[in-house]
Amino acid sequence: MAKLNIVKDGDPVLRKVCRPVEAVTPRIRTLLDDMIETMRAANGCGLAAPQVGVLRRVVVVECEEGKVIELINPRIIAHAGKQQETEGCLSVPGRWGITDRPRHVTVRALDRYGKEFDISGSDLLARAFCHELDHLDGILFTDKAIRMLTADEVE
Numbered sequence: 251m252a253k254l255n256i257v258k259d260g261d262p263v264l265r266k267v268c269r270p271v272e273a274v275t276p277r278i279r280t281l282l283d284d285m286i287e288t289m290r291a292a293n294g295c296g297l298a299a300p301q302v303g304v305l306r307r308v309v310v311v312e313c314e315e316g317k318v319i320e321l322i323n324p325r326i327i328a329h330a331g332k333q334q335e336t337e338g339c340l341s342v343p344g345r346w347g348i349t350d351r352p353r354h355v356t357v358r359a360l361d362r363y364g365k366e367f368d369i370s371g372s373d374l375l376a377r378a379f380c381h382e383l384d385h386l387d388g389i390l391f392t393d394k395a396i397r398m399l400t401a402d403e404v405e
């Protein structure tokens with residue numbers, strides 16, 4: 251595994267729409283492994299491929315330690331409820347904002363062997379799914395924030 255460089259806000263790569271993975275090859279599995287290592291090293295709870303400069307629809311999420319969720323070509327197939335909570339991003343260091351997100355989300359994706367599965371998440375996990383999937387379409391949480399926190403609030 252290799253730790254990758256995390257691209258920061260302002261880099262045009264974060265604004266591109268990512269292409270779907272056509273075939274889940276060993277190369278994609280290596281990308282997943284490297285993304286997990288990179289996410290953990292940065293103490294993040296999610297990472298999308300464009301954040302490491304790869305324009306593919308690949309996401310990893312780990313909201314609960316040891317429970318890594320790998321998503322290839324993910325899409326939201328159901329959502330319910332609402333939540334307004336604080337969000338941040340490894341590509342937007344030091345900035346936090348309040349976003350409007352669904353409280354419950356179900357995602358359909360391929361696993362690392364190309365098998366389709368559905369996964370549901372609530373609260374933090376639902377926010378992480380929405381946040382990371384937005385990255386695949388070039389959207390950052392700062393675009394959606396109802397308001398950004400001030401420096402005092404971040405303290």
Ligand code: ZN
Pocket residue numbers: 338339340341381382385
């Ligand atoms: Zn992010």
